Amino acid sequence: MSDAAMGGFLDAYLSQQAEATEVQVADEARPGEWRTVWTWIERVDGEVLPACLELLGRGREIAGELGTRNCAVVFGQGVEAWAATLGEHGADRVYVIDAPEYEEFQLDAAREALAGLVRERRPEILLFPATIQGRNLGAQVATALGTGIVPNCNALSLDANERLVIGHQTSFEERLLSDVAVPLQRPQIFTVTPGSYRRPGRESGRQAQVVAVAATVPLRPIQTKTIERAPDRPKSLSQFDAVVAAGLGVASRDGFQLASELAAELDAYAGATRGAVACGWAGADRLISVTRHRLRPRLYVACGVVGEYDHLKAIENADLVLALTDDARAPIVESADLVGIGEPSELLRRLLDHLRRAKGERVRSPP
Amino acid sequence: MTGTAAVLVRRVPDPSRLNVDRKTGRLVLEGTPFILNPVDLQALELALRTRERYGHRVVVVSVDHTGAQTELHEALAMGADEAVLVSDPQFEDTDPTTQAHLFRAALERFVHPEIVFAASRSIDHTWSTIGPQLAYLLGWPLVIEAEELDLEDDGVKALAHTGDHRARVQAKLPCVVSVARGVITPRHATSWGIADAFDPHRLTVKTFADLGLGAEAAERLHAATSVRRVALAPTERDRRVIDGDADEVARVLARRLIDKGWGGRRP
Numbered sequence: 001m002s003d004a005a006m007g008g009f010l011d012a013y014l015s016q017q018a019e020a021t022e023v024q025v026a027d028e029a030r031p032g033e034w035r036t037v038w039t040w041i042e043r044v045d046g047e048v049l050p051a052c053l054e055l056l057g058r059g060r061e062i063a064g065e066l067g068t069r070n071c072a073v074v075f076g077q078g079v080e081a082w083a084a085t086l087g088e089h090g091a092d093r094v095y096v097i098d099a100p101e102y103e104e105f106q107l108d109a110a111r112e113a114l115a116g117l118v119r120e121r122r123p124e125i126l127l128f129p130a131t132i133q134g135r136n137l138g139a140q141v142a143t144a145l146g147t148g149i150v151p152n153c154n155a156l157s158l159d160a161n162e163r164l165v166i167g168h169q170t171s172f173e174e175r176l177l178s179d180v181a182v183p184l185q186r187p188q189i190f191t192v193t194p195g196s197y198r199r200p201g202r203e204s205g206r207q208a209q210v211v212a213v214a215a216t217v218p219l220r221p222i223q224t225k226t227i228e229r230a231p232d233r234p235k236s237l238s239q240f241d242a243v244v245a246a247g248l249g250v251a252s253r254d255g256f257q258l259a260s261e262l263a264a265e266l267d268a269y270a271g272a273t274r275g276a277v278a279c280g281w282a283g284a285d286r287l288i289s290v291t292r293h294r295l296r297p298r299l300y301v302a303c304g305v306v307g308e309y310d311h312l313k314a315i316e317n318a319d320l321v322l323a324l325t326d327d328a329r330a331p332i333v334e335s336a337d338l339v340g341i342g343e344p345s346e347l348l349r350r351l352l353d354h355l356r357r358a359k360g361e362r363v364r365s366p367p
Numbered sequence: 368m369t370g371t372a373a374v375l376v377r378r379v380p381d382p383s384r385l386n387v388d389r390k391t392g393r394l395v396l397e398g399t400p401f402i403l404n405p406v407d408l409q410a411l412e413l414a415l416r417t418r419e420r421y422g423h424r425v426v427v428v429s430v431d432h433t434g435a436q437t438e439l440h441e442a443l444a445m446g447a448d449e450a451v452l453v454s455d456p457q458f459e460d461t462d463p464t465t466q467a468h469l470f471r472a473a474l475e476r477f478v479h480p481e482i483v484f485a486a487s488r489s490i491d492h493t494w495s496t497i498g499p500q501l502a503y504l505l506g507w508p509l510v511i512e513a514e515e516l517d518l519e520d521d522g523v524k525a526l527a528h529t530g531d532h533r534a535r536v537q538a539k540l541p542c543v544v545s546v547a548r549g550v551i552t553p554r555h556a557t558s559w560g561i562a563d564a565f566d567p568h569r570l571t572v573k574t575f576a577d578l579g580l581g582a583e584a585a586e587r588l589h590a591a592t593s594v595r596r597v598a599l600a601p602t603e604r605d606r607r608v609i610d611g612d613a614d615e616v617a618r619v620l621a622r623r624l625i626d627k628g629w630g631g632r633r634p
Contacts, residue, residue: 044531105530107499107509133530135487136511136545139463139496140503148464148591152492166595171492172382176394179595180493195628223508224542227535230526233514238549242629266629299629320627321604322620328608337605338623340616350614354621355630 034186036093037063038123040114041074041086042133043105048082050199051129053089055192057200058156059127060090065160069093071123072208075102075110080210087208090200094208095121099215108223110137115144117213123187125165127156130191138191147185154196165190174296174317195241195298235269242268242299243315245288246344248275249304249325255345256281259303262348265355266299273305290314304344307332324348371424373480374414374447375470375501376407377494378431378438385599392596403438404494406486408445408553410546413516414484415446415554421518424448426478430469432458436570443564444556451477455575462590463493467500469588472578474505477571480541482523487512487545493592498545508538512547 037059042049056072063070072091074082076098083094097113118126118141126141128134130152142149150167157166159181167190169178182188237243244266246259256276263270272282274289288295290313300318304325305311312335315321323336324347333339340347378401386395414425426449427442429435439450453473461469474480483505485498502509510516512528522539528547529536556564563569575585609616624630 107511107530110530111503132487132512132528135495136499136509136530139499140509142464142496142591143467143500143503146464146591148462149496150592151495169492170600172380172385172490175382175385175600176387176597177600178597180592181595182591183593185591198628224510224529224536224538226529227524227537230533230535232533233550236549266624299624299627322624324620328610333606333608335604337607338620339606339608340620341608341610342613342616346613347617347620350617351620354618355624358621358625359630 034122034124035066035068036071036121036123037066037068037125038071038073038095038118038127038187039091040126040128040134040137041072041082042129042131043074043076043079048085049129049131049194051131051192051194053199054194054197055127055129056086056090058192058197059125060200062125062156062158062165063092065158066124066163068124071095073114073117075099075113077103080212083208083210088202088204088206091208093211095211095213097213097215101215104226105133107136107140111140111144113213113215115141118145118187124163126187126189128189128191130193134191138189142189145185145187147187147189148182149189149191150180150182151191152193153190154193156190156192164188174319237269237271237293237295240267240269241297242266242301243271243288243295243297243318244268244301244303245271245273245305245311246276246281246303247273247305248279249306249327249344250276250348251304251345253279253281255304255348258345258348258352262301262303262352265352266301268297268299268301273311274308288314302332302336303348305332306330307335324351370481371426371479372414372417372482372484373474373478374407374411374425374427374442374484375486375497376411376427376429376439376442377404377489377497378402378429378435379404379489379491379494382490387597387599389598392598394597401435401438403441404486404489404491406488406546406548408442409548409551410484410486411442411445411447412551412553413513413544413546416551417516417518423481426451426480428470428473428478429453430458430461430466430473432456432461434572436572439570440564441556443569444560445554446560448569450570451573452570453573453575453578457575457585457588460589462592463497463500464591465588467497467504469575469578470497470501471504472580473573476578477573482541483507483543485543485545486548488548498543502543505541505543508542510536510538510542510544513544514547514550516544
C-alpha cells in the first residue's frame with residue numbers, strides 16, 4: 001500500500017478517535033449522547049449462554065447507577081422469542097436481528113451488523129462474554145469503531161462520576177491484578193470471563209422492550225467457511241477452572257468416588273495424590289504433582305490430602321484452596337484458604353448434600 | 368504457497384519475576400527479564416511446521432517501544448528465517464488497537480506476507496486481541512483458534528473454531544490465523560539455531576519514521592485503554608479453619624463455594 005493510502009487510513013482512524021472524544025465532551029451539554037449498557041448475547045445450541053445472563057445482571061447494576069438502560073443484543077433465527085427470557089434476567093431493551101443469515105455465527109457478518117448498530121444507537125458500555133466468539137467479535141468491533149477493549153476481565157467496577165467502567169484483570173498467570181479503563185473513546189468495551197458474576201434470579205413477568213433491527217447492513221461475502229463441524233477438543237487439565245483431588249485420607253474407594261462426584265458437581269477435574277494412585281483408586285494419569293504440571297485453577301479442593309511437597313508445589317498458584325482433612329497439623333492446612341476439619345469422606349458426603357440442595361433451591365425459586 | 372508467512376510476537380515481562388512499584392501502581396520494567404508471550408511461540412511453531420511442508424519463508428514481526436532484540440533472537444534460534452522489529456520510544460503508550468495499525472504498516476512495507484500467524488491468548492491478556500484486530504484492518508479473513516493447518520493453491524484449510532463450535536474451516540489467502548492455546552508444543556532451539564540467530568542479516572530493526580505514516584500520526588497514536596493501577600496478587604493463604612459438627616462444617620464450606628460462584632449454578 002502506498003504511503004498516501006496508509007496515511008489516509010490513519011487519518012480516518014484518528015478522526016474517528018477525535019470524533020469520539022468530542023462527543024464525550026459534548027455529552028455533558030447534551031445528555032443522552034452515549035448512553036445505555038449493552039450485552040452481546042451468545043447462543044449455544046439454541047440456548048442463551050449462561051455467561052451472558054451473568055453479564056446482563058451486572059449490566060443492570062451498572063445501568064442503574066448511571067441512570068440509563070440495560071440492553072441485550074441478539075442475532076439469529078427465531079431469537080425474538082428470547083426477549084422474554086432476557087427481560088426476566090434484567091434486560092430493559094432487546095435489540096434483535098431475526099434473520100436466517102445470522103443463525104450460524106459468522107464473524108464478518110456479526111461485526112458489520114453490530115458495529116453499524118453501535119454507531120447508530122451509541123451505547124456507552126459494551127460487554128461480551130470472554131468466550132472464543134465474544135473475544136474475537138469484541139476485538140474486531142473495537143477496531144471497527146476505533147475504541148478500546150479490555151479483554152478477559154473477572155470483575156467490572158464503576159466510577160459513576162466519570163461514567164467509567166474499570167475492568168479488573170488477573171494476568172501473568174494469576175500473579176498480577178490490573179485495573180484498566182477506556183477513558184476517552186466510546187463505547188467502552190470489555191470481555192468478561194464466564195462465571196465472574198452470579199446469574200441473576202429470574203423475575204417472571206418482567207418484560208423487555210423489543211427493538212427489531214433490519215439486517216440492512218450489506219454483508220461482506222463470508223470469508224471463512226465451515227467445511228464440517230468437528231467434535232469438541234477433550235478438555236485438558238489446564239483448561240479446567242476447578243480441580244478436586246483426593247488422597248489417602250478419604251480412606252477407601254467409596255470415599256474416592258465421593259470426591260469424583262464433587263468434581264462432577266463443580267465441573268472440575270478429578271485428580272489424585274500419589275497415595276490414591278498407589279491404592280489403585282485412580283489411574284496414574286490422574287496424579288497431581290509438580291513433576292507433571294503446575295496448575296492454576298480458580299478453585300482447588302483437597303480431600304484427605306496430607307500435602308506432600310510436590311503436590312503443594314503443583315497447586316500453589318490456585319486462586320482458592322479448600323481442604324477437607326482430619327489432621328489439623330497436616331501441611332495442606334498451611335497452604336489452604338479454608339480448612340474443614342473432620343473425617344474427609346463424611347465431610348464430602350455432607351458437602352455434596354448441601355451443594356445439591358442449594359442447586360435444587362436455585363432451580364425451583366423463583367418460579 | 369511459496370511466499371512469506373509472518374508471525375506476530377510480543378515480549379512480556381517474565382511472570383515469575385514481576386516487580387510492582389507500590390507507590391505508582393505501575394510495573395517496574397527496568398531490570399525485569401522478558402520472555403516472548405508463550406502462545407506466540409505456539410503460533411511460531413505452527414508457522415514452522417507449515418513451512419516444513421510448503422516451503423515458504425517465516426518472518427517474525429514485533430512492535431515495541433524499546434529494543435526486543437534478545438527475544439527475537441530466541442525466535443530466530445527456533446528456526447524463523449528473519450525477524451523484523453519496529454522499535455520506537457514513541458510506542459510507549461500504545462495498546463493492540465493502535466499497534467494493529469503499526470503492524471499493518473510494517474507488514475505492508477517490509478514483509479508482504481500471504482499469511483499472518485498470531486496468538487489467540489496472551490499472559491497479559493491485552494495482546495490477545497491483535498489477531499482479529501489486524502485481520503479487520505487488512506480486510507483479510509480470520510481463522511479462529513487454529514490447531515492444524517493445510518495450505519492449498521489459493522487458500523487454507525484448518526481445524527479451527529467458527530465462534531459457535533470447533534470445525535474444519537477454509538479461507539482464501541491472504542488470511543490471518545489465530546492459533547489456539549495449548550495445542551501445539553513449540554520446539555526448542557538447537558545449538559546451531561542459536562549460533563545462526565546472531566547473523567546480523569536476519570534481524571532488521573526499523574523505527575516509526577521508516578513506516579512512513581507521518582509525524583502527525585505519531586502524535587495521535589495513543590492507546591485507547593489506560594492501565595489505572597496494577598498490584599501483585601496476594602499469595603498468602605487465609606488459613607481459616609472450621610472445626611466442629613461435620614454437617615455445620617460442610618454447610619460453611621458449601622456456602623463459601625456458592626458465594627464464589629461454584630456449585631448450584633447449572634439449572
